[in-house]
Amino acid sequence: MKLRTRLLIFSSIFLLVLPWFGFHFTARIEQSLLEGQEEAQSMVASAIATVLNGYTGLFDIAENALYVYPVKTLIDIDGYDEDWQALLPRMRVYRDEKDRPVFSLLLGDDPDYLYAYLKISDSHIVYRNPRYVPLDASDHVRLEYLDKNTQRHRLVILAEAQGRASVYEVTKDWRYWKSGNNISAVYAWWRETADGYDLELRLPRDWVEPNRRLSLSVVNVFGENERYVDTIVSTHSNAIDGLNPLMFQSAEISSVIKNLSESDSRICVVDRYRRVRAVIGGQKVQIPLCNNIDRVSEKLVNRALQGQTQVSRLQREGETLIVAAHPVSNEGKIIGAVMVSKNSRQILAMQRDTLMEIALASLGLFVLVFASLLFFSSWLAYRINRLQKEATGLIDASGRFVREVEFSDSHRKDEIGELARSFSRLLDRLNSYTRFLETVPRMLRHEILNPVNTISMSLQSMPGESAPKPLQTAGAAVTQLQLIVSKLTEAASIDEALSQDAMEVIDIAALLAEYVENSQLKHPQANLCYSGRTKGVYIRANDIRMVQLLDKIKDNALDFSRPGSPICFAIDVNHGGYVRITIKNEGETIVEEQLSLLFQGMMSQRTEKTGQPHLGIGLYVAHRISRFHQGKLTIANREDGSGVVVILELPLAERAAAEKTTSERTE
Amino acid sequence: MNKTIAIVEDDADQRRYYAAALREAGYTVEEYEDRQQALNAFDGQLPDLAILDIALKSEVGGGFEICRYLQQREPKLPVLILTSRGDELDRIYGMQLGAWDYQTKPVSLDFLKVRIESLLRIGEINSDNGSSTGQxxxxxxxxxxxxxxxxxxxxxxxxxxxxxxxxxxxxxxxxxxxxxxxxxxxxxxxxxxxxxxxxxxxxxxxxxxxxxxxxxxxxxxxxxxxxxxx
The missing domain is CATH 1.10.10.10 (Winged helix-like DNA-binding domain superfamily/Winged helix DNA-binding domain)
Known part of the structure; x- marks a missing residue:
């Protein structure tokens, strides 16, 4: 895997973890926000409770008070209970002395009217008959209240049939009307039901202000002709002249805690009978608390009324509702409870926003980091590649320095720069050592040839036409010395010389065939043979060098073969992309251990003196030439032990290049 | 008239042998052992032919310098470079500078005499503006x-x-x-x-x-x- 890919994969994995952390972080934030909210609400509840502690009077309302529910819907006076649906469970049941339920009652108010809904059980309804003058001669409902002058008013509501009921103000004895006029300001509707009748009515709200005293009584009349009042069941225990206090949601409490309320939270105050005394705030949010006190809330209320401070989180329609409940007490006695509720929509919205921001920021960061990493890793990879290319370019195929050591990155201060510098130092040292090695033979030649020249010239200056024997010997020795130096120089500078040679596509088979033929002419006493193709095998090479290589191998073969034994050259192209040239001779074999050392130079196996210097340089030069041509030169003993085989393998030229050469030849 | 041949060679023995052989052949020979000495002498009178070694004492390419100087002064002056440096590059460089021939040591004195003779002859013909006579x-x-x-x-x-x-x-x-x-x-x-x-x-x-x-x-x-x- 490439450096860049690896870096990107790793970084991506870590980058992807970021949003996950963000998510967890926001969850934690949400949790702590909710907890903070709970605490805050609990404190608000506690504060309100403390404020309300002083207002004992507001809570100190008799248990027999009639609770007036604030009605939110329009009440249609039609004797049906649809408009009261939400409040029906709160109906209060009144019983006779035998504990039989006689009627149940709901009171409601809005700013204009006071409403009442009564469900009356009556197995036999006695309607009003004009024959009977007294108003208590039929089933009826009595309504009693105090007006603003603390004047007591008595109203009788009765009917001759189902439908709109008549309302009369009556005298103290409930029997006769005061004016005889139907009081139209009170609107009432009488409707028969399976077990009696329902009565729905309304009266102006301001009639009961500010005394707020009212009572309702259901009067059951018995008999058809002889009518008499059978039972009177009243909201007040003293059915004759008791009046129940009316309990509205408290305006005083509302005014006290108004300033503590917020639009997105609702404060609800209940008394110790769990009657809602005030509901403030919450206009902006839908919080069902205190509209319709549910069980959970009721449990909360109960607990608060037992003196416990409660905070709880309710899940409602996908929203989290936080409700704090706190008891209101007076002189150690619990007189009510405050509930503060707030939905967590805001918190959740905040959390959503934060999440979104984190997601966006993560994405942005991801893209940014990804791009930077991509750029950075590409840059690094580019620099490493460049360093590699530059380093490779310094040295040619045969390992010689072709250029000055210089890297583009060597002035950089980072690790790659350091690498380039140490690379540079290393190569510089290597280069100078190589140069030193290369110069040694040249210097040596220079130093040796000068004295040799002197000797040679002094010998030449010796007088006399036919030189005496010692002089001839000295002359031969000088020539020998020159040969040695010349061969050493050749070997030392072979790589440099090779690198300057022009390469072209040549027909190695033709060259070899001609070479063998000509060598036979040159060495008439030798026995050379050739097998294989005589043309059409193309390689990329320098022909002079190929001949030089063949010369070295041939000379070696001649030296080591028995006189007159065949030296066989063969060419074979069936070796992949290589041509294989083998030269076999018959004669001495080579010690196995020395086989691999033969190409190292200065290795010679010759035992006899041939008059030629034997430095073992020939095979070294041959090896360098074959290596320069990307070839492979091996030397081995023949399997039957009859001699030595030299194998030269050279890469074939590409087909296109070979064909081009062929067509040029034929032209 | 005797031809003057200048030999610039830092090795005294070799120089002496060249000089002796050439004097024997009838030339006037001037011997110099380094670049400075040779250039000082050439400032006065140019020889008819110069034999130069490349490495002169501490100057690795002293011979090349002299060759360049001579070719600037007199392009038709035959210059023979005689050196132990047989590298192809040196050879090419010497020829580019205008050397007429480049011989590597050791050299046979007889060959040297023949070569100098022909170089001088070519020089003469060139200065006669190419009236080519001969075989x-x-x-x-x-x-x-x-x-x-x-x-x-x-x-x-x-x-x-x-x-x-x-x-x-x-x-x-x-x-x-x-x-x-x-x-x-x-x-x-x-x-x-x-x-x-x-x-x-x-x-x-x-x-x-x-x-x-x-x-x-x-x-x-x-x-x-x-x-x-x-």
């Missing part, structure tokens, strides 16, 4: 003047060094394959690396192809030598 041998399109060492291919003159001329002459004069050994002796040098001949052949071919792209008269006989075959 001209023609082989087809190739004409060689052995006295002036001039070479003509299809009547165009080709500028060859004396060594190249000797090789070409040896090749052209033979109908058969000329072996490398024969060519080496034609250059009249003692020990020559085989590749030196190949390099010379390469240069000769290049010079011919510069005026005749289709030139292909020098055939390589792999393993044996070369053949003039036209």
């Amino acid at each position: 001209v041998q023609c082989f087809g399109d190739l004409c060689l003047n052995t006295r002036t060492m001039q070479c003509f291919w299809q009547e165009t003159e080709i500028n060859l060094t004396p060594t190249e001329f000797s090789i070409l002459l040896a090749l052209a004069a033979s109908d058969e394959v000329v072996t490398l050994d024969a060519l080496i002796s034609a250059t009249r040098q003692g020990v020559v690396e085989e590749n030196t001949i190949s390099t010379h052949i390469l240069h000769i071919r290049k010079k011919f192809r510069a005026i005749d792209a289709g030139f292909n008269c020098i055939k390589t006989r792999y393993g044996l030598g070369y053949q003039w075959c036209c």
